[in-house]
Amino acid sequence: xxxxxxxxxxxxxxxxxxxxxxxxxxxxxxxxxxxxxxxxxxxxxxxxxxxxxxxxxxxxxxxxxxxxxxxxxxxxxxxxxxxxxxxxxxxxxxxxxxxxxxxxxxxxxxxxxxxxxxxxxxxxxxxxxxxxxxxxxxxxxxxxxxxxxxxxxxxxxxxxxxxxxxxxxxxxxxxxxxxxxxxxxxxxxxxxxxxxxxxxxxxxxxxxxxxxxxxxxxxxxxxxxxxxxxxxxxxxxxxxxxxxxxxxxxxxxxxxxxxxxxxxxxxxxxxxxxxxxxxxxxxxxxxxxxxxxxxxxxxxxxxxxxxxxxxxxxxxxxxxxxxxxxxxxxxxxxxxxxxxxxxxxxxxxxxxxxxxxxxxxxxxxxxxxxxxxxxxxxxxxxxxxxxxxxxxxxxxxxxxxxxxxxxxxxxxxxxxxxxxxxxxxxxxxxxxxxxxxxxxxxxxxxxxxxxx
Amino acid sequence: xxxxxxxxxxxxxxxxxxxxxxxxxxxxxxxxxxxxxxxxxxxxxxxxxxxxxxxxxxxxxxxxxxxxxxxxxxxxxxxxxxxxxxxxxxxxxxxxxxxxxxxxxxxxxxxxxxxxxxxxxxxxxxxxxxxxxxxxxxxxxxxxxxxxxxxxxxxxxxxxxxxxxxxxxxxxxxxxxxxxxxxxxxxxxxxxxxxxxxxxxxxxxxxxxxxxxxxxxxxxxxxxxxxxxxxxxxxxxxxxxxxxxxxxxxxxxxxxxxxxxxxxxxxxxxxxxxxxxxxxxxxxxxxxxxxxxxxxxxxxxxxxxxxxxxxxxxxxxxxxxxx
Numbered sequence: 001x002x003x004x005x006x007x008x009x010x011x012x013x014x015x016x017x018x019x020x021x022x023x024x025x026x027x028x029x030x031x032x033x034x035x036x037x038x039x040x041x042x043x044x045x046x047x048x049x050x051x052x053x054x055x056x057x058x059x060x061x062x063x064x065x066x067x068x069x070x071x072x073x074x075x076x077x078x079x080x081x082x083x084x085x086x087x088x089x090x091x092x093x094x095x096x097x098x099x100x101x102x103x104x105x106x107x108x109x110x111x112x113x114x115x116x117x118x119x120x121x122x123x124x125x126x127x128x129x130x131x132x133x134x135x136x137x138x139x140x141x142x143x144x145x146x147x148x149x150x151x152x153x154x155x156x157x158x159x160x161x162x163x164x165x166x167x168x169x170x171x172x173x174x175x176x177x178x179x180x181x182x183x184x185x186x187x188x189x190x191x192x193x194x195x196x197x198x199x200x201x202x203x204x205x206x207x208x209x210x211x212x213x214x215x216x217x218x219x220x221x222x223x224x225x226x227x228x229x230x231x232x233x234x235x236x237x238x239x240x241x242x243x244x245x246x247x248x249x250x251x252x253x254x255x256x257x258x259x260x261x262x263x264x265x266x267x268x269x270x271x272x273x274x275x276x277x278x279x280x281x282x283x284x285x286x287x288x289x290x291x292x293x294x295x296x297x298x299x300x301x302x303x304x305x306x307x308x309x310x311x312x313x314x315x316x317x318x319x320x321x322x323x324x325x326x327x328x329x330x331x332x333x334x335x336x337x338x339x340x341x342x343x344x345x346x347x348x349x350x351x352x353x354x355x356x357x358x359x360x361x362x363x364x365x366x367x368x369x370x371x372x373x374x375x376x377x378x379x380x381x382x383x384x385x386x387x388x389x390x391x392x393x394x395x396x397x398x399x400x401x402x403x404x405x406x407x408x409x410x411x412x413x414x415x416x417x418x419x420x421x422x423x424x425x426x427x428x429x430x431x432x433x434x435x436x437x438x439x440x441x442x443x444x445x446x447x448x449x450x451x452x
Numbered sequence: 453x454x455x456x457x458x459x460x461x462x463x464x465x466x467x468x469x470x471x472x473x474x475x476x477x478x479x480x481x482x483x484x485x486x487x488x489x490x491x492x493x494x495x496x497x498x499x500x501x502x503x504x505x506x507x508x509x510x511x512x513x514x515x516x517x518x519x520x521x522x523x524x525x526x527x528x529x530x531x532x533x534x535x536x537x538x539x540x541x542x543x544x545x546x547x548x549x550x551x552x553x554x555x556x557x558x559x560x561x562x563x564x565x566x567x568x569x570x571x572x573x574x575x576x577x578x579x580x581x582x583x584x585x586x587x588x589x590x591x592x593x594x595x596x597x598x599x600x601x602x603x604x605x606x607x608x609x610x611x612x613x614x615x616x617x618x619x620x621x622x623x624x625x626x627x628x629x630x631x632x633x634x635x636x637x638x639x640x641x642x643x644x645x646x647x648x649x650x651x652x653x654x655x656x657x658x659x660x661x662x663x664x665x666x667x668x669x670x671x672x673x674x675x676x677x678x679x680x681x682x683x684x685x686x687x688x689x690x691x692x693x694x695x696x697x698x699x700x701x702x703x704x705x706x707x708x709x710x711x712x713x714x715x716x717x718x719x720x721x722x723x724x725x726x727x728x729x730x731x732x733x734x735x736x737x738x739x740x741x742x743x744x745x746x747x748x749x750x751x752x753x754x755x756x757x758x759x760x761x762x763x764x765x766x767x768x769x770x771x772x773x774x775x
Contacts, residue, residue: 085733425718
């Protein structure tokens with residue numbers, strides 16, 4: 001052999017070795033499916049500290065029975081919707097997906113989802129429908145048919161710093177007027193160098209305040225977008241009043257500063273606000289801060305939470321709600337296994353205690369009152385009284401999700417943009433919302449006319 | 453006759469030998485570039501959501517684009533943002549690139565170190581540098597505004613502001629300020645090292661005798677730069693201008709990251725490429741997205757054609773031939 005041939009031989013051997021190693025590697029990273037079980041490929045969006053909780057649920061499910069085996073695949077980040085949709089379009093979807101974006105209607109409209117009544121009997125669907133909280137039912141429905149199973153709700157309420165309120169002789173606000181008064185007492189307008197605000201509205205929260213002000217964003221029976229209804233306009237105009245008082249630019253900058261906090265820290269705990277709307281996931285952060293203070297032997301900071309303040313004679317316990325839900329894609333190879341796991345996690349059909357266990361481990365709000373009533377969950381509520389406010393709100397009929405229409409994501413983005421225009425760019429609320437409504441309506445009609 | 457048959461046979465043999473070697477590229481080109489290119493033209497005349505078969509809708513997608521353009525909504529906004537970004541960032545990057553290259557061609561101590569330092573940012577991955585700039589330009593906690601405040605200036609809102617520093621009308625309206633697109637321009641200038649390297653190479657090609665002749669004629673350093681260096685750089689400037697323009701119109705990665713994936717705030721960073729992505733994969737309108745992509749293509753072709761037409765007036769060609 002010549003030197004050149006030797007070199008070639010070595011190169012070929014090296015290449016084969018690399019490929020063989022790579023194949024070995026990918027083979028060994030696959031989970032072993034026990035014999036006689038069928039695999040359920042489960043994609044989900046949970047990351048961070050929630051991921052081990054999800055893996056534990058899967059482990060318990062796998063240990064609980066002999067027929068199916070769930071293999072969880074975590075896909076946190078922005079593009080799960082895209083990956084999922086492309087997998088359906090490409091004909092190789094997972095068996096089950098857990099997600100929390102407003103995409104149920106879009107996908108159901110395009111026939112990408114298996115309706116739940118194809119997975120089980122209509123009687124069971126009826127029972128399920130009664131079993132769920134109203135908001136959870138609405139999140140999973142499209143055109144009167146259940147196409148997704150909600151397994152947890154995200155509820156927002158008004159957190160407050162009790163020490164700060166007490167300092168100014170204020171109590172937690174129950175009405176919009178009280179909220180305004182408290183906000184402006186703590187941070188008097190006219191001072192450009194404020195380092196703490198009483199309250200500042202977040203444009204994304206128009207969805208909540210619009211409902212609190214008595215508005216609706218969509219009228220299902222007529223199919224009309226009503227984001228320009230007088231109540232929603234009044235809500236946005238009220239939100240923009242903070243920009244008028246403090247200056248739009250100043251508000252925008254200050255809010256941007258919240259996002260720059262390391263690790264998405266809760267701005268209320270950083271002392272940036274006296275009151276702030278946020279979801280139930282902040283309860284555990286507050287508890288951790290209080291616990292740390294207790295351990296150090298310092299005064300325990302006083303935080304609390306109340307339902308969103310209302311207008312006089314207005315909607316109580318109102319707000320925008322979203323949730324995480326299961327969907328089974330068209331083309332799923334193991335829909336029966338998927339259905340079994342969905343019931344196990346959500347707690348339906350006798351699995352309430354399992355669901356309570358999952359919710360207490362993750363600090364999640366169940367999708368059903370039956371799970372809330374479990375002793376395990378009640379005990380959790382006793383330990384975390386702040387959480388109770390959220391769980392009580394979950395049962396309220398005034399908690400409304402994003403309308404279940406095709407293009408819901410567009411709908412949501414447009415409304416948020418209109419709110420940004422009014423709050424940060426001083427566009428009149430009515431103009432911003434009228435224009436957004438026209439665009440959403442046009443888009444919605446185009447979707448409805450599109451071929452299925 | 454016989455000769456030409458033999459010749460043709462040999463050519464055929466060569467081709468069959470060459471084809472397997474060319475195949476990976478040919479297959480890649482056909483499936484990943486040529487097919488999507490042609491398919492997207494077809495889809496731009498359809499309503500297509502990737503699940504159901506595309507349905508022909510004629511010029512409806514283009515009509516919608518025209519409507520949005522006229523109203524100054526999404527597509528109109530995206531065209532404006534893209535044009536603004538390209539028109540501000542490309543000329544600035546040329547001026548800065550040439551200036552840096554000229555300075556780094558001087559015989560100064562540590563020249564190689566400076567050259568490396570100025571080139572370094574252009575090898576930093578776009579995602580990493582975008583996140584870095586997000587922090588640097590944070591209006592509240594960012595280093596840039598911290599320094600500006602220290603110097604007694606009020607720092608701009610950067611990525612949180614819709615202001616447009618280079619828009620002349622804003623100068624009179626009193627809404628002048630540095631906003632999200634200006635921050636993007638700043639980010640793009642940070643990566644000017646790529647252009648600088650090409651200018652540096654071109655500077656090395658300028659014949660020394662031209663400088664000597666100019667010097668004998670009494671030309672000072674500025675006149676030498678203006679009448680010798682710059683004209684000889686114009687072919688390279690032209691190249692960078694065309695490439696820079698195409699890149700600017702296609703800007704995506706940085707835009708996606710700083711705009712929270714949706715052109716925030718208030719659509720001020722909604723560029724054409726981001727709009728294509730949103731329409732296709734967030735709103736599931738592949739047909740409409742294809743129409744945007746083709747409009748973008750036409751925009752790039754027109755701009756490039758315009759540049760080529762203009763080149764005969766300002767691009768110097770030592771061989772005397774016109775481009």
